[in-house]
Each structure stands twice: as C-alpha cells, then as structure tokens.
Amino acid sequence: MTVFIGLAATAAAAPLLASWLGRAAGWPLAGAFAVLTAIAASQAPDILAGRPAEFAWAWIPSVDAVFRLRLDGLGLLFTMLVLGIGALIMAYCGRYFAPESSQSRFYTLMGIFAVAMLGLVLADDLLLLFVFWELTSICSFFLIGGAGDKAVRPAMRALVLTAGGGLALLAAVALVSVHAGTTQLSVILSDLAWAQGSWVGPTVAVLVIIAAITKSAQVPFHFWLPGAMAASTPVSAYLHAAAMVKAGIYLLMRFTPAFHDLALWNALLVTAGLATAIYGALLAFRQNDLKTLAAYSTVSQLGYLVAIIGVGTYYALGAAALHTLAHALFKATLFMMVGVIDHQAGTRDLRDLGGLRSAMPVSAVVTGVAALSTAGVPPLLGFYSKEKIFAGFVDSGGPVWAGPVFGVLAVVAAVLTFGYSARFWFGVFGGPLSKRTDVREASAAFLLSPAITGAAGAVLGLGVVTLAPYASQVVADTGFPGHPVEIHLVPGLTVDLGMSIVAIALGVALHLGRARVYALLDRVRAPFTGDGVFDRLLDGTVRAGHGAGDLTRTFSPAAHLPAAIVLLGVLGGATFWWGMPVGPSQDGVTRPTDWLVVACVAVGVVAAAAVSSRIAAVVLLGVVGALMGIWFLLLGAVDVALTQLVVEVLTVVVMVLVLRRLPLRFHRTGAARRGLAAALAIGAGVLVAAGTLALTNRRELSEVSAWLMANSYEETGGINVVNTILVDFRALDTLGEVTVVGLAALGIVALLDTTRLTGAPPSEFPLGTGPEENVEDNAIVARTVGRIMAPAIVLLSLYMLFRGHNDHGGGFIGALVAGAGLALAHVAAANPRRSPIRALPYVPIIAGGLMLALATGLLGYIDGGFLRPLHLDIGSLHLSSAVVFDVGVYLIVVGAVIAALHRMSIAPLLERDTVAHNPKAERPADDEETESPMVAATSGGRDAEEGEL
DSSP states (O other), X not given: OHHHHHHHHHHHHHHHHHHHHGGGGHHHHHHHHHHHHHHHHTTHHHHHTTOOEEEEEEEEGGGTEEEEEEEOHHHHHHHHIIIIIHHHHHHHHHHHSOTTOOOHHHHHHHHHHHHHHHHHHHBOBHHHHHHHHHHHHHHHHHHHHTTOGGGHHHHHHXXXXXXXXXXXXXXXXXXXXHHHSOOBHHHHHHOGGGGSSSSHHHHHHHHHHHHHHHHTTOXXXXXXXXXXXXXXXXXXXXXXXXXXXXXXXXXXXXXXXXXXXXXHHHHHHHHHHHHHHHHHHHHHHTOOBHHHHHHHHHHHHHHHHHHHHHHOOHHHHHHHHHHHHHHHHHHHXXXXXXXXXXXXXXXXXXXXXXXXXXXXXXXXXXXXXHHHXXXXXXXXXXXXXXXXXXXXXXXXXXXXXXXXXXXXXXXXXXXXXHHHHHHHHHHHHSSSOOSOOOOOOOOHHHHHHHHHHHHHHHHHHHTGGGGHHHHHHHHHHTTOTTOOOOOOSSOOSOHHHHHHHHHHHHHHHHHHTHHHHHHHHHHOOOSSOHHHHHHHHHHHHHHHHHHHHHTSOSSOHHHHHHHHHHHHHHHHHHHHHTTOOOSSOTTOOXXXXXXXXXXXXXXXXXXXXXXXXXXXXXXXXXXXXHHHHHHHHHTTOHHHHHHHHHHHHHHHHHHHHHHTTSOSBOOOOOHHHHHHHHHHHHHHHHHHHHHHHHHSOOOSOOHHHHHHHHHHXXXXXXXXXXXXXXXXXXXXXXXXXXXXXXXXXXXXXXXXXXXXXXXXXXXXXXXXXXXXXXXXXXXXXXXXXXHHHHHHHHHHHHHHHHHTTTSSOOHHHHHHHHHHHHHHHHHHOSSGGGOGGGGSOHHHHHHHHHHHHHHHHHHGGGGTSTTOOOEEEETTEEEEHHHHHHHHHHHHHHHHHHHHHHHHTHHHHHHHHHHHTOTTOOOOOTTSOOOOHHHHTTTOSOOSSTTOO
C-alpha cells in the first residue's frame, strides 16, 4: 500500500512540478518512481518465501466493497515493470521534449496511467481490477489523442477496442462474482468450484480472452497498436510497449489457475497467439517507419506471450514470465532509440537513413544490444526467454502433433523476428552514410534511459540463473506451486537449443536475401486492412444511429409514443406468458373509498383527453395527480402522498410557464388519428393495469419491509421508515438520484440557453390596455398572499426537513414544499425581473448540497464505510449524520426547482419587454384562431406546428 499511495502522490504532484520545472519535471518524477521501485523490490524476500503483502480497506462494508491490494510473485514482476520502466521513461522525457514546453498535461496523464496500471496488477478485488483496467484505456485515449488532429482517429480506435474488451471483462466479473459469492480475486482463484462442471467456466474463459486480446493487440484486433504510434515516443515506449499492452498478458496469467487445463482456453490462446506472432512479424518486416516497425514487432512478441500462456504448463508459464521481462527491456530500449534517432537525424524513415554508426556510435551499440536481444542471440536475456518458449511449445502436451506443429510455427516467427531486428539496425546504422551528414550523437542524458534498459538485458542475460527463483514464484502464483523453474547459463544439447540455432541461421539468410523477400511481400497485399474495416464499421454505426434518431427527431409526442407502447406490449405479453397471477387483492381489504378514487381518476383522465384547451388539460392532469396523492394517503403512504401533492403543484407551475409559449388550444386532428390514438391509449392502459395487478397484487409486508419496520429504530434511531431507507439504508441510491436531479437542473439551463429558447422572437400580439390586462393591479392579491405565505411555506419546509427522521417529512419532501413556496413568490410577482428567486444562486446551491452530501458520506469512514451514518445520544436527544445528508438532498432539490423556475421565465419576460417597444405589431385576421390577450402577450405567437413543442 505504501508503494500505491506513493505513486498516487507522485501523480498528484506531476502537474505542479511540470508547471514549475517544465520538461525537467521528468527528473524528479523519475527519482520518485525509482524510490518506489526500490521499496517494491524490498518485498521480494517475503514474496519468494510465499508471504504475499496484502492490504484491505472496506469502503462500503454492507455490500462487501473492499479496496484490496495484494503483492505476490506475479504482481511483483509487473510492478517492477510499471515502476522501473516508468522511472526510465520519465527521465527520458526530461530530454525528449522541447526545453520551452511544460508538458503539464502529459506528465499528469502519465502519472495517472502509472497509478491505474499499478492498481491493476495489485488489485485483489474483481471490481477494483475492472476499474483500473478501464482507467488505463481512458488514459491511453487521452495520451494518444493529445498528439494532434492526426491522432484523433487512432485514439478512437484504441478506446473503442480496448473499452469494448473491457465490457467483456465486466461480464466476466459479474458472472464470477455471482457464482463464487465473493469479489476477492485470491479467494476466487483458490476455490474453483464456480468454474467446474457448468457453463460458467467456459463462458468466463472466453470473456477473459476477449478482454485480453483486445488490450494486447492480438489478431484481429492488432491494428489499433500501430495506429497508436501517432502518440509521442515516450507514450509508445511506456504504454504501448512495456505497460498497457502487458495488461492483457497479466490478465491471462492471473486467470491461468482457473483455465490452464481447459481445452477451449488452450486452443483459442495458442491459435490467436501464434497467428499474431507470425502475422505481426511479417508486417514488421515490410515497414519503413522505425516506430511502426517497432509497433508491429510488439504485436508479434505479444503473440508469442499469449500463445505460450495458452499452452498452460508450468514450464510454459515460467517462459512467459521470463519473456515478459525480456520484452519490456528490449522493446523499451528500441522505442526510446527511435526517439533519439528521429531527434538527431530529423527522420525515422529507413529510406532516408543509413550509415549512422560512425556519427552515432553509442546509439549504434545501445540499439544493437536491444536488437540482438529481440532476435534471440546469446548471451542476451531475449535468447534465454525465447529458448524457454521453444521448450514450452515442444512439451505442450495434448495431441501428438501439437508439439512439433507449435514448435515449427514458433521457429518461423523467430526467423521473421531476426529479419526485422536486423533490418532495424542495418537500416539505420549499417551500409554507406546517408545524405544526412550533419547528424551528431545524442547527449549522455538523452541516452541514459535506453542505455540502462539495454544494459539490463545484457546483464540479466549473463546472470539469468538469478531469475529462476522469481520465475518459480510466478509459476506458483499461476497455479503450479512446487514446480521450480530451472535456468542454465550454458544450455545443454537440447531440442530448444537446436531450434534457436535454426532460427538464427535462417534469420541471417533472410536478412541476406531481404531484397527478394521485399519484392515478394510487395506483390502480396491483403484485400482490406484492420483500420479500414474498423473505420467503415464505425462510420456505418454512426450513420445507423443517425437513422434511428431521425425516426424520433421531432418535437411531436406522436413520434415518440409507438416505441414505448410496443415495449410495453412486449413486457405485458411476457408477464402473461410467464403466468403472473392477476386478480383481486388476496386479503380482501379493498374499501369503497378505493373505488371512489378510481372513479374520480377515471373521470379526470377521460376529461383531460377530451378537452381542447391546454389550460384545462393541465388543470385536469393536476386534479388526477392530486387524486393519486389522496389514494396514497388512504393506503397509509403519507410520505409518498405528500411528495405526490407537492410535485403536482410544481408541475402545474412549470407547465403554466411553458404554456405561455404555446397556443391556447390543441390543434385539430382528424377522426382517424383520434381513433388510433384512443385505441393505443386504451391498450397501453389495459397493459399497465394488468401489470400493476400482477406485480403488486398484495397489501401485506414483504420480508424486506418487515425487517425494515422491525429494525429501523434500532439501526438508525429513526422512526420514519421511509426516510431512514432514503438517508440511512440506501443513502448511496439517494445520493445518485439527487445528483441526477442537480445535473438535470443544470441541463435545463444549458438546453434553454443553447437552443435560444430564452431569446424568442417578438410577439404578434401587442399587450392591450384594458383593465383585464393590467397585470400590475390584477396580481396584487397574489402578491400579498405570496409575501405572507411564501416565507411561511419555506419555514414549514425546514420543519419537515428536520422532522423527517422520526415523522413524515425529510429532505426531498421538505425541498418540494420549499419549491412550492418559492414558486408562489415567483408567480405572484407582476414582473419576473422583480421575482425574489432571481437573486438566488441556484448553481452554488446545487453544488453546495452535493458537496455537503459527499462530505457526510466521507464522515462515514469514521465508523467504517462511505455514507455510514454516525449517531450521537445526548440525554434523550438522538442525533444522526443522516440529517446532515438530508440537508444536502434538500439543497440540491431546491436548487433544481429554482433553476427551472428561473430559466423558464426568461423567454416570456424577454418577449414582453420586446412587445412594449414594438407598438406597430400587426394583429391577425379576424377569422384566425387567436389566443387570449394575456397568453398572447407573452407567448411569442402561434407555433409553426401548433400543438407540437
């Protein structure tokens, strides 16, 4: 945990250091990474002894949401890559970027990515692993896209593919969590009952493979990685060579204990891996851009790793661990050297390079060491790791033909690897001097990082035997405890040594005959590319989305109803299909008052559907809503009834504000349309009624309700069970809901402003001068009542807020009551410019309420979890932090009401002011349908399509 917190603090400090030191911020960041690397390495003795470091912090104990980290042998391997390679990349950045650039955004994103990657390899909780998995994709998207316009499409490809794989991982997480009964990864992998003897194991295996091969760029998803080379070289060296693409490798190795003996797992991984290894090597061999060559080389080497993991034996997993380290070292070196060559020579095109060994001798040596390790030449680390891979393929088990076939394919990939490695070095440093005669060697500071990674590959190759205990521990952590991995500095006369000799010899021949190979490859062209297919699919999806949106891209409600009605019909049919019981109440307590309310509601609904006046329809809908509130009251749901009644009041107020922009009456429709609408409405009503009877056909308490009634006071100190559910038991749900309310309020502001609905054209109807149109005088009664009642209603809302924990009320109801009082004061104002609510800052109110709710949630950690209420008894007085949370809810809802009233009043106000300065406006002809003078004066005239908003 110390390492994780330290890295998080380093990432937080990155923007400050970058703004202060500019590009040189890479040096202190590299120092911090190096210190954290040393701290992580100090855990090695305990880990090798089988004592992993663990940390657990329960942030929502009630749902077993725990922040668990675990450092074992596998985690240590990837931790050292994330931190060690990260330290060298940060130091490299200190010289790579221009001196005058601050790169604050770059260092911030790189820091966040490092935290995400470290969290991913340390996570001992499936949910935590998924969160960090997706965060790496998001950081990669921003780092690639930050390279300019040319990088937008590659960044989109990377995000869509890796995030799409993340959805597969999410499905796997859900399946495993449900069937294993826990989200703790170490427990899940130690007890594999969930994966045996059912469909769950194979399904999860396929989902994990999909997630891994998208992240690790395996065929057919390989194309996003070369496209990501649009990003800067440090990004390529870290994310797309040593770290992010290794996330898929880590995931496969982590889940190997569950699936290493599953034939489906073995077949898919070996097939995809070997295909990628060969295809990626072929593509790398034909590239002229050094960075793209290195990218396809990465694709090929990742294919090697995926395939050897798919073999599933302990020896193969030891080889995968060794090659993961070797690949990170030589590939980071090559990518950083691409940046050095590009910086010094001004190009990275092989056709414009050559003969630079005399001008850049140190660079030639560093690049040569990394290229030889890539090619698998002894005594470099890449040679030993590739030998282990060969041995793993030969001894793969399974059918008799499997070992020889896998071995031959692995040798073919190795030959191609030797070929493109030789092309890399000879294309830059070999042959005669190119026309670039002004090239100079890079500075020592610029070469420091690639020199260290290159030298590490050589030193670890000579000391490869020291890596055996670490490889053995990785094997133990991937499902094979007690199987030590043996590594010898001088290999004996084995089959794998013979395969290495053959691969090197054929690789030399390939390089010597490269001209013929290039000519052959130029004649062989695929009919399509991954980029092209992806772009066509993406563009087609966007066009399909536009087409689907065009079906309902209208303000007419008639265009939106069919889909909802069809969905309702499907759900209703499914309900009856499954035999849901429909009938009268089981316990026979239906009362005459119930039928009276039903009759009144039916009359109100029929009347609302029949009237032609918009105002009458609004009034009748309000009556129906009030009747529903009365019905809730008769059923004993006082809190719900209060909410319903106040919501109806506010709904009517808001609808009146909207109606001032609409014609007085609905537009006329034909008999056929009215009949169709009536049939659809009646059908939908019947389905809803049947569904309601089927799904809520009880008055007795459920088990959950009975438990809440019995335990509410003891658990929360509150008597009002409805309120305790909202602010104690399910406070997280409430927090999410009120957050949506606040966002909706801000959305109202944004919508009305961006669509210019608050800047309406002048009215066609000038304001009259008769006494019935004198707003100032006619509103005097409403203003007088409002001045008295509005403050009283607001005070009542505060009373209902603070009594909610023990009686009917609470933050939501209190806020709605306050909104009703504010609406009264606002509507009563003759001139909305003098409305008392116009001075209320709704955005700070919403933000303050949300921050207060979050702060209350954080206080819950004092007692062990987010949003856990804290209780204090002072004599007979019981205090709870849930009340403070309720205050936050109150503020958010009040702010939302103020925002709606404020912004929806602007348009009529502006129109009235415009009319006052436009006395020459023309009246309509006598035979036209007109609006009432009061409505017309503030409506903005007749809509182009009457009745359609």
